[in-house]
Ligand SMILES: Nc1ncnc2c1ncn2[C@@H]1O[C@H](COP(=O)(O)OP(=O)(O)OP(=O)(O)O)[C@@H](O)[C@H]1O
């Protein structure tokens with residue numbers, strides 16, 4: 001049993017919003033982890049990264065889970081990690097890029113009260129370039145084949161849109177500007 005420890009736990013008075021948790025969704029490279037961590041620090045909230053939770057709980061890397069057990073098992077672990085993370089309050093939660101494709105995850109998001117889902121959007125080419133430039137990007141299992149990744153992107157767009165109440169187009173924004181744009185929509 002792994003306990004749920006936020007990556008950044010803070011005690012000072014957190015910013016009060018009309019929501020208890022902000023969930024970031026979007027494709028690989030959207031900035032869910034990078035923006036999420038900064039947004040949480042900015043609000044004085046905690047931050048949880050579902051991909052990191054899965055790795056901590058499994059005691060291994062996502063790459064290894066895909067290689068050893070396959071994507072279906074990864075998705076089961078992902079749903080369990082999302083369910084655990086949605087119990088947290090005053091928390092920014094970064095989902096994995098494929099989470100909204102699963103009906104279980106969409107229902108979890110929809111049915112958890114006081115949960116605001118923000119879709120970080122950008123064109124596939126921008127996201128792909130960001131991932132390639134990022135250190136360690138080569139290990140993202142679902143980014144190995146660019147054509148297949150582009151198809152996944154297309155397939156997922158309607159799910160990202162439907163499961164979110166806010167959408168930020170980040171193509172021309174820095175990480176700091178993306179955080180400011182989220183704050184402007186939610187505060
Ligand atoms: N405007 C921007 N917004 C977000 N990230 C940006 C931006 N510009 C550049 N980046 C870079 O893009 C990368 C985004 O990666 P990040 O790991 O945060 O994405 P992610 O959405 O969490 O992806 P994954 O689904 O694979 O976990 C980082 O290296 C970040 O520095």
Ligand SMILES: O=C(O)C1=C[C@@H](O)[C@@H](O)[C@H](O)C1
Pocket residue numbers: 027028051062095096097098140141142
């Ligand atoms: O888009 C995807 O399918 C994935 C995105 C990452 O966040 C990880 O959840 C994993 O690499 C799968």
Ligand SMILES: [Mg+2]
Pocket residue numbers: 032033034049051094095096
């Ligand atoms: Mg991430």
